Amino acid sequence: MKRAMRQVSLFVLASVLLVGCGIMGGKEDAATMNMQEAAENADKMLDATINAIEPEVEWAHGDTTSGSCDLTRRRVVTTVISDQRRGNFLGLVERFWKKNGYEITSVKEGKTHPAIFATSPQGFGIVLAIRGEGQAHFEVNTPCVKRSEVAAPTSKPNGPAYEGVEIPRPNVHSDFWSADTPLSSTPPSSS
Numbered sequence: 001m002k003r004a005m006r007q008v009s010l011f012v013l014a015s016v017l018l019v020g021c022g023i024m025g026g027k028e029d030a031a032t033m034n035m036q037e038a039a040e041n042a043d044k045m046l047d048a049t050i051n052a053i054e055p056e057v058e059w060a061h062g063d064t065t066s067g068s069c070d071l072t073r074r075r076v077v078t079t080v081i082s083d084q085r086r087g088n089f090l091g092l093v094e095r096f097w098k099k100n101g102y103e104i105t106s107v108k109e110g111k112t113h114p115a116i117f118a119t120s121p122q123g124f125g126i127v128l129a130i131r132g133e134g135q136a137h138f139e140v141n142t143p144c145v146k147r148s149e150v151a152a153p154t155s156k157p158n159g160p161a162y163e164g165v166e167i168p169r170p171n172v173h174s175d176f177w178s179a180d181t182p183l184s185s186t187p188p189s190s191s
Contacts, residue, residue: 029122030122030123030124030142030143030145031143031145033142033145033146034145034146034147034148035066035069035070035071035142035145035146035147035148035149035150036148036149036150036151037145037148038070038071038124038142038143038145039064039071039073039142039150039151039153041122041124041142042071042072042073042124042140042142043073043153043154043155045120045124045126045140046073046075046126046138046140046155047155048096048100049093049096049097049126049128049138050075050138052092052093052096053089053092053093054092055174055175055176055177056158057077057078057079057081057136057172057174057177058077058078058079058157058158058159058172059075059076059077059078059079059138059157059158059159060075060076060078060157060159060160060161060162060167061073061074061075061076061152061153061155061157061161061162062074062075062076062137062139062167064150064152064153066150068147069144069145069146069147070141070142070143070144070145071141071142071150072139072140072141072142073139073140073153074137074138074139075137075138076135076136076137076138076167077135077136077137077138077170078135078159078160078167078168078170078171078172079170079172079173079174079177079178080134080170080171080172080173080174080177080178081130081134081136081170081174081177081178082134082177082178082179082180083111083134083180084179084180084181085176085177085178085179086114086130086134089136089177090114090116090128090130093116093128094107094116094118097116097118097126100120101120101121102118102119102120102121102126103118103119104116104117104118105117105118105119105125108129112130112134113129113130113131114129114130115127115128115129115130116128116129122143123143124140124141124142124143125139125140125141126138126139126140126141127139127140127141132169133169133170134170135169135170159172
């Protein structure tokens with residue numbers, strides 16, 4: 001399990017470095033942003049992605065980290081996503097990203113720790129990774145932008161905020177996402 005986490009962490013780090021250095025194709029509008037504006041754009045990407053998930057999942061803000069000219073915003077899902085519904089969850093998010101012009105740059109297959117990596121038209125990297133105990137983690141990595149102060153996200157979690165404490169492993173039941181039976185038809189649309 002530690003090896004799988006290390007592999008995902010290394011891949012996420014590589015994505016951050018590639019996005020931060022502009023190798024993933026940052027667009028002109030990203031080049032004129034400062035870190036606060038980039039953080040707000042990252043928050044909009046995360047809001048739109050999470051709002052596209054139906055039925056909704058409960059989430060909380062993860063840590064924001066920054067480098068010399070880039071930053072990463074995170075969201076952690078606290079809804080239990082069963083092994084049987086994990087593929088539907090990943091597929092719904094991937095379809096939403098494609099529909100919104102994101103380029104899927106990599107897909108990490110695997111039963112326990114799959115992940116999807118994409119790049120927005122503005123050159124922001126976005127990741128959905130399933131980690132320990134099947135917990136879904138979203139991250140947006142900004143391209144290199146002008147250095148500035150960065151405020152905390154303004155979006156309100158739809159459950160406890162867990163400010164100043166560790167976010168728990170998935171502990172919120174969903175009749176749909178937590179179900180142990182496979183779907184016999186396609187999942188809800190992400191329109």
